[in-house]
Amino acid sequence: MSHFLTPVFEPGFFESTTVHVAALVGAAVALVAAAVGLFTVMRGQSFAGEALGDIGTTGGSGAFLIGVGPLWGFVAISIVAAAAMEMIGIQRPRGRDLATGIVLGAALGLAALFLYLDATYRNTTGATVTILFGSIFTIAGSTTPVIIVLSATALAIVAALYRPLLLSSVSTDLAAARGISVRLVGALYLLALAISVALASMTIGTILSTALLVGPAATALRLTRRPGAAMLAAAGIGIGATWLGIVLAYDSYDWPPVGHGWPVSFFVVTIVFVLYLLSGLPELWRTRRRRRVDRAIAGEPQLAGDG
């Protein structure tokens, strides 16, 4: 890498295995989150996504307690919680928030116990921070294949169900009239959501996982009219934010306090949020312009009062 880029890419960045794993895993996770997240936003199930992420805390802390990798805890608890939500009645518009809320409450109660036990018996106070806010630089290389397989599974579900899922997200009546089993499609989508959230918990943590799920998708919805294009845009935003976050976090080892580095999650989530805000500018500009044109047509003489 030529020297003029060194202010951005610290020496050793491209040689670091940790960075390689982080970049690969981060991209896979962001891609899944974008594909699943687009439907999460369209179906208005952001709360379910957030809840599944939070519930991952229970799985992650439980995994630390019995000494297995947090990914297994995230995946197991997320799928169990999604199944519980489905059984309580997340498919009914009225039961949706209720099912999510009940499962969330029950699971977080367990998380309180597990985190306490982690701190008391296993002396792993760092575990809490790792679970809640992720640790993309501490992902073991051996976990990578599992993450890739899980990512592929979630993507395969979304790809296979793309059209029935889109139609039932638009209108369950239209979908049912076409012979689509709205409930089955909804349940399989929930499975993809559970996997996606578990994966995002690995990179940016349980409580931040929704940011990667909802943020890029919501930004993409402001940029394009087409469903396919929205999915590609969301994937691009998610992967871009993750990679930029990794670069900045690597750089931040030189920032105060020197030698520690800022959390990657902070950068990723901040970038996603800034992009969301920026994506609203074109519409804001159009509205202002339209108002100005309207005023000109109406021939309104006074310009004051609209500062």
Place this chain on the structure above:
Amino acid sequence: MTVQETADHGEILSVQDVSVRLSGRAVLSDVSFGIGAGEFTGLIGSNGAGKTTLFRVILGLQSTTTGKVLVAGRARSRRNPLIGYVPQKFLLDPDMPLRARDLVGLGLDGHRFGIARPSRARRELIDEMLAAVGAQDFADTRVGNLSGGEQQRVLIAHALISRPKLLLLDEPLANLDLPSGQEVVALLARIASEQRIAVLISAHEMNPLLPVMERIVYLVGGRAASGTTEEVVRTDVLSELYGRQVEVLHIHGRVLVVAGPGDDPESARGHEGPLIGVTIVQ
């Protein structure tokens, strides 16, 4: 001409003695009627008369307690390509990344696995359907940004693209202003006569449909009378259906159904279906 006589040849839909009980309540009671190819039929009834349930029965989404439904002579089934459906409530957020043409495309292959492969044939078919309903001007607009009348057109194109023989529309005029409603009715009448697609359209108001309606199915509290408008919208037939005296008045080409003379309005309470308000002179 009676219901039985039309039930013999070229019948696309045959509803035979259908009864539906939902949690102990009779929603439909012995409903029978038939629809011939290309016929324009109005399904008239007030809210709660059983119109949507009847549609769900025809679509195979609601099981019947007794009776059966034949579509083109065969027992109904889910995903029947012969039936196109336009649902009652359709509220799409303007944020939804779905253009009019995307929604029409989902009518063609929305039930299939995987992602639609773009092809010239697919695109041309979608364009043809959009043109057939006069929606070509807003083909690339997000569905959520369209007006109620425009959304109805796109939904009709969505239903038509699978080449159905029967089009079911649940209260398509409910949220439209009068001119938009008239445009939609004229469009449907043209589709019925030109493409020989039978149209069954539900409404709580029969007057907008009177110029084009060939047959009527009049629902009161789950019971139905059917035939031509002249056969059904009569004082004796509707009094029998309501189970009390009503009068059918014709005023300036419009039809008004009112409670009969000497009828105590208080006794109407608890009765099946309201009397006044089924049709209203504007």
